[in-house]
Each structure stands twice: as structure tokens, then as C-alpha cells.
Amino acid sequence: MANEILEEHIQNEYKWGFTTDIAADEAPKGLNEDIIRFISAKKNEPEWMLEFRLKAFRNWLNMVEPQWAHVHYQKPNFQDIIYYSAPKPKKELASLDEVDPELLKTFEKLGISIDEQKRLTGVQSNIAVDIVFDSVSVKTTFKETLAEKGIIFCSFSEAVQEHPELVKKYMGMAVPPTDNFYAALNSAVFTDGSFCYIPKGVRSPMELSTYFRINASGTGQFERTLIIADEDSYVSYLEGCTAPQRDENQLHAAVVEIITHKNAEVKYSTVQNWYPGDKEGKGGIFNFVTKRGICLEDNSKISWTQVETGSAVTWKYPSVILKGNNSVGEFYSVAVTNNYQQADTGTKMIHIGKNTRSTIISKGISAGFSNNSYRGLVQIKKGASNARNFSQCDSLLMGDKCGAHTFPYIEIKDKSAVVEHEATTSKIGEDQLFYCKQRGIDNEKAIGLIVNGYCKEVLNKLPMEFAVEAQKLLAISLEGSVG
């Protein structure tokens, strides 16, 4: 019975695995200072940016890959990666009409519309999108509408050109170039990403979204996102990603930084659906990402919500440094692993300011032969009086060949802190499935119902459109995985 259902699952395919046949402008394989200069020159960067990269690179050369995560994989050969790949533009793009139609078709297949006009007919929802294809940002929609409010939402490369003072001031504040092996690598070779600045007193009138797509073979994607919320501002930010199906492992090492000023709030939601590899565990994306926010000033809030269904190996800990007094950090996560996927994901909540609060809700689901680990750190620094944390880490197992692990670390240096930790492990039961079937609900739908019920607390935190997509994705990722 278990085997049959596993078989069934195996036939389930990654829907986003197609490639786009498009001419690309690529850097030669390998990594050295010349490559970094090549990338910087391609982007016509100022000298300070190049210096930032080179400094990070020199640091990286002396760093070792982290070994502590509960994942096993063939270490990437960093000299065998193409660090820059851009769809070759036929000429400078003045309007959407000039975007390569192949590229437009790709995004259509992915279900992303970059045509602003559609919004007028009510087809497109109220979301501004920045799309990053391999190494470059292709198109940012609704830029003008946002500009009226003073919101800057553009590609990172553009921000370096247009708003160097902001980039210079904030880049590396939450994730310093020396932070860790992959953050250092990213700081040296990052190619593009999104930049977002919400000015004082502004609530973004729409959700801002970035869509990442790896297309070219042999490339790595190293994007960088920087979000700054000035005093009394608010933004909800969404991120989605897919990649073609390939036998090789492709590296994705991104850095996301969020900075909130006084009374500001940023809500960051991700649905991560990178190609997870095939049923044998061949291919798939290595997703080694550093995401961190700083509640720089009082009463500010950063909330991370993630639904992780993709990637062969995930290594990711969206964290919050609670520096301002009364600041709030939240982490809501659903991480699904199937077949031979491995995920080591969680968060760090670093309490520095007084009366700071953090909440961690993590829901891990393991199926097939996969391994799913929660790793979290709650740190209460001396002087962070009345800090509070609540953590809940649940694991759901499907079948008996997968693993669920929890590594919670708690460091308390202030006696007034209140820290609570709850953890559960459960198994989707034959009984639950049979009960659903006896009511006329088939296996796939039943798993969808049960899993969505289990993840409800997290899915509820996602913006509407995203929640629907996430629910479907969960069902697809787990199709037939219960035995």
C-alpha cells in the first residue's frame, strides 16, 4: 500500500520545469576578481560598489562552508558556475512591447502577468511585480503609481544607479558581507534583485512582489533584496520562485535585508518552489539563503512568512534583530520535503531592545525519504528587559522513511525574559485518510485537506492570492505521499 502510493507520487511532475530558449549574455565560468570586475562593469557600477564586492570576495576566500546544518550534499564547485547570465536584449527596452516575446511567454506559463494594462480590466490583482530572470531584473510593474507616493520599487541594479545614497547607507546593515560563507559569496557576485524604499508615513497601496526565475543552465542565481521602511510606514512584500528541471544542481544564494525605522512594519511572504530534484534525488536547486531584518528603532515590526516546498537542499533562517524597544519579530513557516529533499530551516530572534516580543510558528512536513529540520535560536541579550518569545514547532510525518528533527537553541541573558517553547510530532494517519474517503473525498484531496488544516495558522498569515497558491502547491508537493 505504502509503495503503491509512493509510486503514484513519483509520477507527479514539477510543472514549472520547462526552459526558455532565449539568447543569453553570459560571463565565462568560474570565480575570480576579474569575473567580479566583469559583473560590476556589465552593471556600470560606481567604484564603491566594486570595492564592496571585492572586499567581500577576499573575505570569502578565507571562509569555509558551514558544516553544521543537518543536510548532506555534494559541495558545489564554485569554479564551475556561471556567475552572470542575462537574457540578451535586442536593444534598450522602452516599453513592454519590446520585451522578448519568448520571455513574456515564459512568464505567462508561470502565471505571472507583467502587463499592467490587465489590471484595468480587473484580471490582475493589486500587486506590483519585479521579475528577476537569471541575473537581471526584466521588468518592474506599477513603478509610476508607486512613485506618486514616493515609494521606490525597482531592480537592485537600478537602485545602485539612481539611489546610491540609500544603497550605500543600508546595504550590509542586516547581513554584513562577512556574515557567513554564502552571504559573503553573494556580496561578491550578486547580480540583481529588488530594492524597495517606503518613505515616512506611507502605507504602500499595493503588495510589492518579486518573482525569481533561474533559466540558463550551469548558472547560479545570487540576488539581493533590500527593503527599507522609514518611520510610520508599512509594506507587504511577496516573493516567489521557480526553476527549470535539470539533472545538475544549481546554486541559489540570495541575501535579503529588511530595515525598519520607528513605528514601521514590513511583512515579507515567500512561496519558495525551486525545482526539488527528481524522485532519485538527482538535480534540484541548492537554496542557501540569508534573510535577516533589523527592527532598528522603537515600535517597529518585521514579520516573515514562508512556504517552502521546493529545492533539493534548503538552508535558510529568516531572522529578526529586535534592536528598537517594543519591537516585534514574527516567523511563520511551512516547510515541506518529499522524495530526497533536505531542509534545514528556522529562524533567529535576537532580542536587544526592551519589551521586545517574538513569535515563531514552524510547521514541518516530511514525506518520502526526505529530512526536514527546524533550527532556531532565541537570544535574549542582557538589558533586553521583559522580552518575550513564544515558539511552536510542529512536525508532521508521512510514511516511515522520512525524518523530522528539531534543534531549538535558547540563550537568555536577562532574568525578566519569558520564553515558551512547544513542540509536537504527529503522523498523518490511515484513520484520518479513511475517514475522509468514507465521506467521498479521494486520497489526494484528503491529504490536501489534512495538510492545509495542519498548516492553517501559517497559511492564514499569507496574503489572499498567495494563500490560495500555497495551498495548491502543498497539495501538489505531497501528492500520493502517504502510505
Place this chain on the structure above:
Amino acid sequence: MISIKNLHASIGEKEILRGINLEVKAGEVHAIMGPNGSGKSTLSSVLAGREDYDVTEGEVTFNGKNLLDLSPEDRAREGLFLAFQYPVEIPGVSNINFLRTALNEIRAYHGQEEMPAKDFLALVKDKSKLVELDSKLASRSVNEGFSGGEKKRNEIFQMAMLNPKLAILDETDSGLDIDALRIVASGVNKLKSKDNATILITHYQRLLDYIVPDFVHILYKGRIVKSGGKELALELEAKGYDEIKKEFEIAD
């Protein structure tokens, strides 16, 4: 409605059903009684299609179809409903959402459109009255944190919502106090019609004071050893199962 012929079923090496014969027609209520371990719950599980059991012999025809060929969900969609002895909890899934999914799956099987939300909610309101189910229970997670009585009432509520042709009530009376028993029984009675049938599986005669059966069958060691009218249940109550055991002792 359902015709069971020489049904044998086992779990692992152990044969539990050893040749069941039973004919249930539309409009009828049958009670199956028997001591613990006689195979009562196995019979309901096998009919509903639980995969832990192997059917080794016999046939079951349900509405002209070979029931044993159908998947559990298709049996449900064909109109077979099992009220569970131990209803299962599904955390985070609201009763309403669960039932709407079930109802629409059944409708889709019969080529019908999804039921409009408005009609569905009206149906919920109507049917929850039938078992005096608190409307709050409808929006709570399926059976999660329900008392024993609430779980059983919820089973009958689901039955009312899905309107099956054949309902099998597996020890629905167990663990119920007298008030809950009365409510559950009155719900079942109201749902009875000339077009549907009910099989009551029970250990005690008590339930049959409230739901009066047309036929009573006594199951012992995997076979129906005696059938009769409602008076058979009373006789059993008076004499106890020991009498039956003596009478029908079968070598294992």
C-alpha cells in the same frame, strides 16, 4: 439495496468473517447484534472498504454494482455511509469545509454542479437542527475537542448532510448517555425513508427501543447464526449472549 453473499474476510492470517449472508432492501432497518469479537465492526469496515482487511471469498452487490470492486471513496459516492464507532479528529479542518468538500465530491461523481454556498449553508442550518447540534460545532475543526456525545451527533449530522442510500451505524450508541441516545436515535428516525436503508450495529438492545428494526441478526464468530424480528433482540437481552454461545459453539 445491498446483497451480501458468503462473505469471508481476514486480517493477516486470521479469518474474522466466515460466510456472511445478508439481504437489505430499501426502506428497511436491520440490526446486527453480537458479543464482543464476533466480527460486527469488521463487517462494517469491510463494507466501507478499509484496506486492513482481505476479502477472501464471497460477493457484495450494492445498487447493482460489485461493491468490492469500488474504492472506499466511490462506495461513499454511491451512497454508502458509515457512522464511525470512533470518529476521527482532523485538526485545522472545519466541519463545514470538510462537509462541503465531501458533498461536492459526491455531486461531481454524479455529474452535478457544486452546490452554491448559499444553499449549502441553508442545508447546514436545517440539518444541524435535526441532531440539535450547536451551530458553533459546525465551524469548529472536525471532531477536535468534541465530547463523545458530540462526536456521535456529528456523525449523524454528516449523514443527514450527505443523504446516503445505505447508512451503517457502527456502535453509534456506545458511550452515549440517555439524552444523547434519544437525540441521535430521533435524528436517524427522521432520516429514514422508503428509499434508504439502515444497518445498526450494536452490542446492546437499548438502542433498539428508540430505533425499531425490521430485522435483527445475531452475529457470532463471523457468521449470522440467527435472524428474526425485533423480538429477537428482546429475547437476547433476557437470555444474554451466553445462551447463543452455547447454542452455536463452533470449533475454531
